[in-house]
Amino acid sequence: MAKILSTRQLTPITKLFVVDAPLVAEAARPGQFVILRVREGGERIPVTIADYDRAARTIAIVVQEVGVTTRLVNRLGAGDDILDVVGPLGTPVEIPAGGHVVGVGGGFGAAALLCLMRELTARGDRTTSLLGARTKELLILVDELRAVSTNVELCTDDGSAGHHGLVTGRLAELIAGQGPGRPDHVIAIGPEVMMRAVAEATRPERIHTLVSMDPLMIDGTGMCGGCRVIVGGESKFACVDGPCFDAHQVDFTVAMRRGKAYAAEEKLAAERLAAAGGR
Amino acid sequence: MPVKRADKTPMPVRLPEERAHDFGEVNEGYALERAMFEAERCLRCQDPVCVEGCPVRIPISDFIHEVAAGDLVAAARILRTANPLPAICGRVCPQETQCEERCVMGGRFRPVAIGHLERFVADQERARGISTTAERTHSEKVAVIGAGPAGLVCAGELARMGYGVTVYEGLHAPGGVLRYGIPEFRLPKAILDHEIAVLQAMGVEIVCDVIVGRTLPLDRLFEMGYAAVFVGTGAGLPQFLGIPGEDLNGVMSANEFLTRVNLMKGYTFPEADTPVKIGKRVAVVGAGNTAMDAVRTALRLGAEEATIVYRRSDKEMTARVEEHEHAIQEGVVFDWLTSPIEVVGDETGWVTGLRCQKMRLGEPDASGRARPVPIPGSEHVIPVDTVIVAIGTSPNPLLVRTTKGLQTDRHGCLVANEATGLTSKPLVFAGGDAVTGTATVILAAGAGKRAAHAIAEALSPAA
Ligand SMILES: Cc1cc2nc3c(=O)[nH]c(=O)nc-3n(C[C@H](O)[C@H](O)[C@H](O)COP(=O)(O)OP(=O)(O)OC[C@H]3O[C@@H](n4cnc5c(N)ncnc54)[C@H](O)[C@@H]3O)c2cc1C
Ligand SMILES: Cc1cc2nc3c(=O)[nH]c(=O)nc-3n(C[C@H](O)[C@H](O)[C@H](O)COP(=O)(O)OP(=O)(O)OC[C@H]3O[C@@H](n4cnc5c(N)ncnc54)[C@H](O)[C@@H]3O)c2cc1C
Ligand code: SF4
Ligand code: SF4
Ligand code: FES
Numbered sequence: 176m177a178k179i180l181s182t183r184q185l186t187p188i189t190k191l192f193v194v195d196a197p198l199v200a201e202a203a204r205p206g207q208f209v210i211l212r213v214r215e216g217g218e219r220i221p222v223t224i225a226d227y228d229r230a231a232r233t234i235a236i237v238v239q240e241v242g243v244t245t246r247l248v249n250r251l252g253a254g255d256d257i258l259d260v261v262g263p264l265g266t267p268v269e270i271p272a273g274g275h276v277v278g279v280g281g282g283f284g285a286a287a288l289l290c291l292m293r294e295l296t297a298r299g300d301r302t303t304s305l306l307g308a309r310t311k312e313l314l315i316l317v318d319e320l321r322a323v324s325t326n327v328e329l330c331t332d333d334g335s336a337g338h339h340g341l342v343t344g345r346l347a348e349l350i351a352g353q354g355p356g357r358p359d360h361v362i363a364i365g366p367e368v369m370m371r372a373v374a375e376a377t378r379p380e381r382i383h384t385l386v387s388m389d390p391l392m393i394d395g396t397g398m399c400g401g402c403r404v405i406v407g408g409e410s411k412f413a414c415v416d417g418p419c420f421d422a423h424q425v426d427f428t429v430a431m432r433r434g435k436a437y438a439a440e441e442k443l444a445a446e447r448l449a450a451a452g453g454r
Numbered sequence: 455m456p457v458k459r460a461d462k463t464p465m466p467v468r469l470p471e472e473r474a475h476d477f478g479e480v481n482e483g484y485a486l487e488r489a490m491f492e493a494e495r496c497l498r499c500q501d502p503v504c505v506e507g508c509p510v511r512i513p514i515s516d517f518i519h520e521v522a523a524g525d526l527v528a529a530a531r532i533l534r535t536a537n538p539l540p541a542i543c544g545r546v547c548p549q550e551t552q553c554e555e556r557c558v559m560g561g562r563f564r565p566v567a568i569g570h571l572e573r574f575v576a577d578q579e580r581a582r583g584i585s586t587t588a589e590r591t592h593s594e595k596v597a598v599i600g601a602g603p604a605g606l607v608c609a610g611e612l613a614r615m616g617y618g619v620t621v622y623e624g625l626h627a628p629g630g631v632l633r634y635g636i637p638e639f640r641l642p643k644a645i646l647d648h649e650i651a652v653l654q655a656m657g658v659e660i661v662c663d664v665i666v667g668r669t670l671p672l673d674r675l676f677e678m679g680y681a682a683v684f685v686g687t688g689a690g691l692p693q694f695l696g697i698p699g700e701d702l703n704g705v706m707s708a709n710e711f712l713t714r715v716n717l718m719k720g721y722t723f724p725e726a727d728t729p730v731k732i733g734k735r736v737a738v739v740g741a742g743n744t745a746m747d748a749v750r751t752a753l754r755l756g757a758e759e760a761t762i763v764y765r766r767s768d769k770e771m772t773a774r775v776e777e778h779e780h781a782i783q784e785g786v787v788f789d790w791l792t793s794p795i796e797v798v799g800d801e802t803g804w805v806t807g808l809r810c811q812k813m814r815l816g817e818p819d820a821s822g823r824a825r826p827v828p829i830p831g832s833e834h835v836i837p838v839d840t841v842i843v844a845i846g847t848s849p850n851p852l853l854v855r856t857t858k859g860l861q862t863d864r865h866g867c868l869v870a871n872e873a874t875g876l877t878s879k880p881l882v883f884a885g886g887d888a889v890t891g892t893a894t895v896i897l898a899a900g901a902g903k904r905a906a907h908a909i910a911e912a913l914s915p916a917a
Contacts, residue, residue: 198664198670199669202668202669212626214727216719216725216726216727217726218718258626259626261624261626261663261664261665263668263669393710393714393718393728394625396624396665396668396852397690397691397851398634398850399706399707399713400692400707400710410694410700429701433701435703436703436731437729440729444723444729447724
């Protein structure tokens, strides 16, 4: 059980939660996640640790509504308890020090960059947060990321803020030396299509690139194998070996296919929740 | 007076056609008359060899004697002196290779139904409502990692001896394999819940959602004031076949399948939120208890055909005899001497079949079991839409990787003293599957109990 201390609606479907979780806050490192459950009989869902505050003994998470459980989470508010929060899970991100790191964030992925960028900037790396969304209102945590990154680059599909177009377009410009310049390391967190596009953009340039994979998970401790991702032709458990992997080694086709394995059931569950008075 | 009767008193079971489609318990349990009738078969041997077959040395003839005399309170008391989980072990022990294998009645006749009687006594005890309390007589507290049978029994023994105990469990509910692995139709969760409630009544604190090695480093437990640590983290890491096509949709480990069903209650989806998908035709690879549980669960979820695919024969199968018999009655198909070589899928990435090869048995291998050898030209595809892999598990490396000074062998099993459970790290003890690799509930319970006594000895040496 973990108490929600405060919340902030970031977009109509994205909400930030600050949660009282002393043990998780103490142990958390960038790139790790928690698994949470909101009700008896509820699913266990993985959510990235966006930020942690060891002194305040809290973690921050950002949840984007896509189905039943994320919708149930986002109905909670300050003072409510999250039934189960376990973590930190996964292997923390390792990036060699001293380079220019570009963090590409799409959707809730921008949140996952928060503690990472803070840590990298603090140790002296040059950092660029490259954030993308369909339109200006859907960009999240821009001010927070400005505070912890050397540069922030915004991209919107409709041109309502920052560069007009996809993050990969701007990334190509950086690689070509524009703006904050060519990255030494790239880490992409967001929808799989975006991460795959980033991988393709950096592959010919052989720029070290990490992606944070988000397969279906159950236990998050290496016990079920449901989170298998093919990396360099080998089967890896994302919850313990990942979730961050070398983008150029990940088989995205298999990952995307596996992510849809329960599409029919998820739809059924969403309809049921809607019928029961949900959104 | 003992009465010589050749046959075991049969366990009442629900009809296969009825039970194969729900999760109600298969075995119904003896009533008092049957139990007393069966208890009369025990010869009360001077030298009860059955006891040697029991890893925790239950005084078998003594408790059975009380059953025959109708004193179930005394019988339960005797059971509890040796086994803290009698209702569970009576149900899931592989009796045919343990106590009952040794029973002298088994020479000419059928052995005494020790397991059934143990279950009976424990069920009666539970129905009466046991009130167990423990008094805290020692200031030291002990941390237990993992709430499977090893950890729970260790915790219970320590509490009984007057120590403070906290059990840290990574999942959201305690029980280990008893919770997420063994299905309801074999071991009702109410029994597990009861055993856990008894522990809690004795003052054992159970904290879920803590993964030691991630949430808390093991060494932190000492800083937090625990005087000793018991590691009962089990062997939960699933092995896969490593054949082409294993990443197709519709292929999963038995652990994933059983966890979705048992821990997450997926069999009630969409009542519960976690879905579990089962096709029309299911192949389960392997022939241990896990495979039997998976294949019988698949039938209960509505599979039209569920097949065990195993590269050896029924002689080498490791499942309990009773599970095998029940599986046959329920209509499970057995493809013995059949080895999978590829999972076949369609253009959408879903499984359509399992390509296999027939085997014959050759010379014994290192494990002493006949080695299966492929028969050339015997390749064939079994049409299935779900493949469940149940070929074994190994200890989860998470705790060891994040803890200094914990030695493991080449299988990843913790190195621990057999008698005490002491690991290579001072005041850290271990037992159960984490030490032995996948074994049995009673072995895990026994190891937990031995370690509890070794811990007590280490903390408060008898003067
Ligand atoms: C390591 C990791 C970190 C994550 N971090 C975050 C985070 O910080 N914030 C956040 O909002 N979400 C995060 N996710 C994704 C989140 O776990 C899923 O959105 C959630 O499980 C969906 O549950 P649901 O019941 O709401 O939707 P479902 O009904 O299960 O699914 C609805 C739709 O979402 C898709 N989906 C289901 N599960 C996932 C998944 N694991 N990843 C991607 N798509 C999925 C389904 O294909 C379906 O289209 C993370 C996932 C992983 C593995
Ligand atoms: C499907 C199945 C059927 C079986 N059927 C039988 C049977 O019929 N008869 C029989 O005798 N045996 C059977 N077994 C084997 C038996 O269940 C095991 O031998 C026994 O459960 C081992 O007990 P354990 O306490 O060592 O570990 P487990 O039961 O595996 O419990 C370990 C616990 O530790 C937790 N844990 C792991 N790592 C950490 C960590 N780092 N921090 C916190 N918690 C952690 C796990 O979540 C788990 O709850 C079966 C096993 C399976 C999988
Ligand atoms: S605990 Fe298991 S081995 Fe021991 S007597 Fe009972 S059934 Fe037999
Ligand atoms: S060996 Fe068999 S007959 Fe003899 S005491 Fe044990 S159970 Fe009874
Ligand atoms: S989520 Fe079960 S092994 Fe990764």
